[in-house]
Amino acid sequence: MDKAAILDRLTVPSLNRLWLPGFLLVLLLGTVTVSLSLGKYPVSIHEILLFLRQQVTGWPALEAERYDLLRNILWEIRAPRIAAAVLIGAALSTSGAAFQSMFINPLVSPGLLGVLPGASCGAALGMLLSRGWFGVQLCCFAGGLLAVAIAVGIARLYRGDRLLMLILGGIISGSLFTSLLSIVKYLADPYDTLPAIVYWLMGGLSLADSHTVLWISVPVVLGIVGLLVMARYLNVLSMGDEEAGSLGVNVSLIRFWLIFFATVISAMTVVVGGLIGWVGLIIPHIGRMLVGPDNRILLPVSALLGGLYLVVVDDVSRLLLDIEIPLGIITALIGIPFFILVLKNARKGWG
Amino acid sequence: MALLEAQNISFGYGGRLVLDNLSFAIDKGSLVSLLGPNGCGKTTLLKTLLGLLPADGGEVRFEGRPISSYDRRELARRVAYVPQIHKAAFAYRALDVVLMGRLPHKGFWSSYHRRDERLALEALDKLGIRHLSRRPYTEISGGERQMVLIARALCQGAHTFILDEPANGLDYGNQIKLLDQLATLSGEGYTFVMSTHFPDHVLWVASQVVMLRDGNVVAEGPPDAVVTRQNLCRLYQAEVEVWQLLENFKICVPQRLRSRLCDCEKHDTHRPVLGAGRC
Numbered sequence: 001m002d003k004a005a006i007l008d009r010l011t012v013p014s015l016n017r018l019w020l021p022g023f024l025l026v027l028l029l030g031t032v033t034v035s036l037s038l039g040k041y042p043v044s045i046h047e048i049l050l051f052l053r054q055q056v057t058g059w060p061a062l063e064a065e066r067y068d069l070l071r072n073i074l075w076e077i078r079a080p081r082i083a084a085a086v087l088i089g090a091a092l093s094t095s096g097a098a099f100q101s102m103f104i105n106p107l108v109s110p111g112l113l114g115v116l117p118g119a120s121c122g123a124a125l126g127m128l129l130s131r132g133w134f135g136v137q138l139c140c141f142a143g144g145l146l147a148v149a150i151a152v153g154i155a156r157l158y159r160g161d162r163l164l165m166l167i168l169g170g171i172i173s174g175s176l177f178t179s180l181l182s183i184v185k186y187l188a189d190p191y192d193t194l195p196a197i198v199y200w201l202m203g204g205l206s207l208a209d210s211h212t213v214l215w216i217s218v219p220v221v222l223g224i225v226g227l228l229v230m231a232r233y234l235n236v237l238s239m240g241d242e243e244a245g246s247l248g249v250n251v252s253l254i255r256f257w258l259i260f261f262a263t264v265i266s267a268m269t270v271v272v273g274g275l276i277g278w279v280g281l282i283i284p285h286i287g288r289m290l291v292g293p294d295n296r297i298l299l300p301v302s303a304l305l306g307g308l309y310l311v312v313v314d315d316v317s318r319l320l321l322d323i324e325i326p327l328g329i330i331t332a333l334i335g336i337p338f339f340i341l342v343l344k345n346a347r348k349g350w351g
Numbered sequence: 352m353a354l355l356e357a358q359n360i361s362f363g364y365g366g367r368l369v370l371d372n373l374s375f376a377i378d379k380g381s382l383v384s385l386l387g388p389n390g391c392g393k394t395t396l397l398k399t400l401l402g403l404l405p406a407d408g409g410e411v412r413f414e415g416r417p418i419s420s421y422d423r424r425e426l427a428r429r430v431a432y433v434p435q436i437h438k439a440a441f442a443y444r445a446l447d448v449v450l451m452g453r454l455p456h457k458g459f460w461s462s463y464h465r466r467d468e469r470l471a472l473e474a475l476d477k478l479g480i481r482h483l484s485r486r487p488y489t490e491i492s493g494g495e496r497q498m499v500l501i502a503r504a505l506c507q508g509a510h511t512f513i514l515d516e517p518a519n520g521l522d523y524g525n526q527i528k529l530l531d532q533l534a535t536l537s538g539e540g541y542t543f544v545m546s547t548h549f550p551d552h553v554l555w556v557a558s559q560v561v562m563l564r565d566g567n568v569v570a571e572g573p574p575d576a577v578v579t580r581q582n583l584c585r586l587y588q589a590e591v592e593v594w595q596l597l598e599n600f601k602i603c604v605p606q607r608l609r610s611r612l613c614d615c616e617k618h619d620t621h622r623p624v625l626g627a628g629r630c
Contacts, residue, residue: 042569105439159365218466232462236451238441243434247507248427248455292487293441 020291024304028086033307035082036074043070059085075346076210082104084208084273085314086307087220088269089279093295093306094299095262095281096229097287101238101295102258103163106288110266110280113165113259114174118147119270121181124197128184137212137271144267147173162241162255203276203328205314216268223265224303231295264350276328279306287343352415354379354542355400355511358408362392362399370397371566372409377544377559379510383536384553385546385577387563387585393546394435396563400434400544412509425557427455431504433514436497436521442487445499449474449484452506471500474505478532494525501532514545518552530556550578550591554601563585578603 037043050061051070062070095110103112111117122143126136154169155162188194227234233254236244241251269276287302302330310327313334353376362370369392377383385393397402400411402418411418413430421429431452449471450463457463461475480498483491488499497517502510517533518526526549533543534556547553553560553574560577562569564586570577583591583603590606 101441106440229460232454232457235443236454237448239439239448239451240434240437242403243396243432245423246401246427246430246432247451248424250423288441293443294447 012116012203018297021297021300024301024308028304028308028311031311032082032086035311036078038319039073039078040317041073043073048074062222068161080210080213081205081208081314081318082311083217084272085310087213088205089129089283089306089308089310090213090224090278090303091220091265091269091306091338092276092280093283093287093302093309094227095266095285097295097302098230098234098262099280099282100256101234101293102255104238105168107281108167109278110262111174111265111277113151113170114147115175115263116268116270116277117146117151117174117177119144119267120201120275121177121184122146123270123274123301124181124184124188125202127193127196128188130193140271141267143177144270145263147177148263150176152259162252162318169316199326200274201328203274203331204317204324204326205273206318206324208272211273212312215243216272220265220268223261223268226261227258227265228303230254230261231299234258234295234299238295241307246312274328275327276310277330278331278339279310282335282338282342283309285338353377353412353587354414355544356412357396357409358412360396360399360411361408362395363406369566370399370406373563373566373568374409375561375568375571377542379542380537380540381558382533382543382556383545383559384393384557384574385561385563386550386553386586387546387569392566393563395514397432397515397544397546401513402426403428405424405434418485424455428508429506430511431509431514433497433500433504433512433517435515436519439488439518441447441495442489444484445480445486445488445491445495446471446484448488448499449503449506451493452503452508455507471502474502475499477505478502490526494521494528497521497525497529498532507539510540511542512544514543516546516548518547518549526552550583550593550603553578554593554603575601597622 003314033048035046036048036071037045044104047062047066047070051067051074053059054061054067055075060067092110096108099110099112100106100107120143123136123140124138125143129135131139148170151166151169151173154167154172158165185194185197188197233244233249236247236249236347237251237254237258244251244254266280283306284298284302287298287305290305291297291301310331315331317330355375355377357375358556359372359374361368361372373396386398389391394537395404396596399406401419402411402421402423404416405419414423422602430462446468448630450467452474453463453467456467468613469490472481472484478498478501480495480502482498483495488496491499501512501514501517514533516530521529530552533545537556537558559572560574562577562582562585569585570582576594578601580590583589583593592604592606593601594610595601596603
């Protein structure tokens with residue numbers, strides 16, 4: 001093979017904005033480090049770096065007592081929460097970007113097929129049955145999957161425009177689980193369970209413990225990677241089913257896996273953080289403004305931007321006031337005006 | 352052997368039969384036009400030819416093999432689809448749209464390389480639209496978008512193109528440009544099957560016409576023999592004469608509109624080329 005041929009294989013020049021993901025990654029790491037230092041108990045960045053060095057190399061850089069204290073604050077309390085913010089932001093943004101391409105509509109969110117109402121309803125039911133924390137998480141995940149399965153099932157009942165049928169199925173399934181959620185709330189103990197459900201629905205990361213974050217990180221990362229791998233197929237799907245089919249794509253199979261990955265990771269976000277809205281809608285828009293609609297670059301950029309965004313918003317949520325402001329409220333308060341602004345662009349077709 | 356053959360194909364949506372036991376054959380290098388009124392099954396037929404809709408009865412054969420026996424990626428490397436003009440939701444660069452044509456040549460895990468990009472640029476070059484390569488697909492004109500989709504079909508490596516009303520929604524100049532381009536490519540050995548609403552387009556560039564009505568082939572053959580007053584009347588219930596201009600150039604003249612403008616008997620210096628008598 002001559003040199004030109006080797007170069008041919010190695011370079012992907014249409015991704016000439018590869019520097020941006022790198023820049024975002026550095027920014028994300030910086031933000032995470034700064035976020036670790038923020039909180040009621042002040043820890044300097046210098047100490048954090050020393051602590052990290054000791055964690056990684058095992059070479060003692062801090063006094064034993066100080067190390068134990070930092071280990072407790074940083075490792076047990078702040079790190080899981082920050083990691084959860086990164087994972088949830090990345091998961092919601094990636095699945096949002098994937099759904100927007102798949103449904104050929106820049107205004108849809110990852111909850112389009114009812115995963116968020118389903119997962120909320122599942123979680124509420126879990127709390128009502130008080131099966132312990134793990135039971136709540138399991139019910140939550142199962143609820144999300146079930147809601148999407150129902151939406152897809154309804155869509156398969158009739159022939160017709162697949163995407164339209166899926167959207168209608170999602171609306172029906174979402175409404176169904178919203179009503180079921182109301183029933184659960186109605187039955188819940190108003191002094192104990194109901195406030196817990198309501199608080200959960202507002203979205204927040206105060207319950208993110210290292211154990212949970214660790215076990216959800218595996219499926220979330222796998223799901224995001226799954227979506228990234230299918231980015232080229234997403235591009236083609238966003239031109240319409242028939243064009244995709246004529247380009248040799250098995251549309252229903254690819255769509256099944258896309259919906260599956262997006263649903264799993266969206267449901268996982270509810271498992272850890274409750275309902276956190278608007279992230280999956282607005283972050284892909286910002287991504288598209290930066291790098292255009294090509295999913296091969298848009299998905300990784302959305303994932304990084306989403307993680308970055310949610311870490312910052314979570315910092316605000318825990319530091320702005322003495323009491324913690326639920327995360328979902330802040331993301332909605334930021335998301336809504338932003339959405340009104342992007343509507344103008346969406347009309348122009350840029351999305 | 353015919354390149355693409357429809358053998359007694361039938362297709363129905365629900366209880367309604369859209370294609371009814373329909374047959375015709377297409378040779379390599381021909382430019383075939385499907386002509387027929389709205390709702391006669393043109394789009395359905397094209398999708399059946401592409402294998403996107405499996406026929407309920409009969410079969411479509413491509414290069415002698417049933418189309419259902421092809422792997423979809425294998426078929427996509429041979430037959431390309433140029434859909435009816437539509438508004439795109441996302442502002443892909445024109446080059447990225449053309450690059451999608453390389454998808455059937457790629458395994459699940461491998462991505463596009465510089466060679467794919469070069470092929471995409473070559474396809475744009477061939478149609479003389481390389482200057483569009485960095486422009487957003489949503490911001491170029493309808494005619495340009497149609498050309499980009501044809502470039503994608505070229506980039507796909509296919510030699511048989513199936514086009515759904517490619518001239519629809521294009522202005523007059525772009526229609527001429529498009530037809531000229533298709534005729535040029537057809538001369539190079541590419542095969543085209545396109546649906547159209549303009550009998551004139553058929554007379555100008557097509558080498559074969561298939562006339563469809565109610566899911567049946569009404570007439571089929573070279574335009575000279577098929578695009579006639581009687582057949583146009585059967586298709587459209589409109590009285591249209593086909594006139595010969597110059598040596599080998601014909602146009603359609605709708606009688607109804609012509610009679611508004613002049614006293615036909617008095618000014619008639621041309622003779623209708625084909626057909627006679629009333630509709």
